[in-house]
Amino acid sequence: MLELRNISFQVDAEGKDKEIIRDVSLTIPDRKLVVVTGPNGGGKSTLAKLIAGIEKPTGGQILFNGQDITGFGITERAGLGIAYAFQQPVRFKGIRVLDLIRIAAGKTLSVSDACQYLSSVGLCARDYVDREVNASLSGGELKRIEIATVLARKAALSVFDEPEAGIDLWSFRNLIEVFQKLREDIHDSSILIISHQERILSIADEIIVLREGRVVNQGAREDVYPQLIKAETDVMCEGWAGSAEKGGDA
């Protein structure tokens, strides 16, 4: 279980403190798939980075299975079982897909075992396992390899930052299946996905809405999801109404 207590994160923007995350408290319980959603610029990706240890909070505490990990670095958190999938996967010259999956697994996997992770993200493993994780791969391919590296970690908490970003519609259907399968196989682990996608929201156990660095809504999917849809419709209607008024003035 992951717990964030009063987490704040400020950056220096042109000499002024800018608050990206404001006093956020939340819990990712075991055996749950939690989706964090909300408008762009609301602090979702920063939240994921704070959990992985890539950014350090300027205030508050992070607890993982009861242990205070606020001061822990990236490697230490990875060692405790926190995995993180980048929104924009990193390219490496000379490092092969197989190498990356082996590093992720933390042991010498056989090629066929490594291939299973690739197959589960919809890649024909044989074609990819020996390829370099470099610019010759498309954005969608890299993204799926990124997800495969997280699957290979068999982590206690897997954090995915916008897994749908950069994936074409055809591949997206497979991606949903990957997360559905991941959800079904949850035992002592939990999953946190940052996403805008309805299809991903629809498989969540819980939804957290982050806006302007604050949690504005959180709870079970059944409760939060209808409110989200309603809020979105309202915004759209306001938008329509606004433009109609302007039209009327002209």
Next chain:
Amino acid sequence: MLKLDEIQKRLLREVADLHEVPEGAYNIRSNSASAGRQSTANIEIVSKEDVSGLEIRIKPGTKNESVHIPVVMTQSGLKEVVYNDFFIGEGADVVIVAGCGIDNCGNQDSQHDGIHRFFVGKNAKVKYVEKHYGSGDGSGKRILNPGTEVYMEEGSYAEMEMVQIKGVDDTERTTTAELAAGAKLVVRERLMTHGDQRAISTYVVKLNGADASADVVSRSVARDRSFQKFDAKIVGNAACHGHTECDSIIMDEGRILAVPGLEANDVDAALVHEAAIGKIAGEQLIKLMTLGLTAAEAEEQIINGFLQ
């Protein structure tokens, strides 16, 4: 029969992946003397008479054979210049493995300058692998100055892999090539320098015939206070294709000077150069750390991959 001590055997493993006496033609040079030689029906190795070195004659049409000519030096203070000429007959297809390992435990400099000339016959194909390696904790320097000249006839193909990863204090590598019509040269250089090492690599490739092509790629890492210079020039004298690339990682106080040069003397010459120097990208380190590696382990993985 070969008589090599453990250090010499270790050097042989490093530079030529040799654990035993190689199959096929070979000459093993140890501390300035031949420690073993074998010619085959198609590949003849003879000593030069005027200077130190070998003539390696590969008969036309020889296929799938290899030549190993590793050099090991374990005596401190040895300095030698060796001239080796390779004549690769028309239509042959062979692998040549050279390389030099120096173990210097003394306080005098050890130096091996290997001057290799390749005469690649019409439609012949050659793969040349050269590894350099230095070890030993003496204060004497380990110095290697290889000179390589490649003369390629019509339709020939040469692939040259040159690797220097560890322990060589000072290197000045000069490679020149002249290509006739339809010939193709591929060079892959991998280099890592550390401490106060210095490595200079200069290429001049002349594409003289129609459809000749060259692809010269260097990947290097400069650590500590080491210095590297990569100076690659491709000259297009006909309708040809030339590409040169220097891709480098700098660390610590390392310094790299890349001097890519292109000279087009024919309107149909298509020449491209690329050069990139920079430190390891922070996000690469972060990605590997999220997979559980420490920063130092991540760095090692990135460099190993880069130099693969």
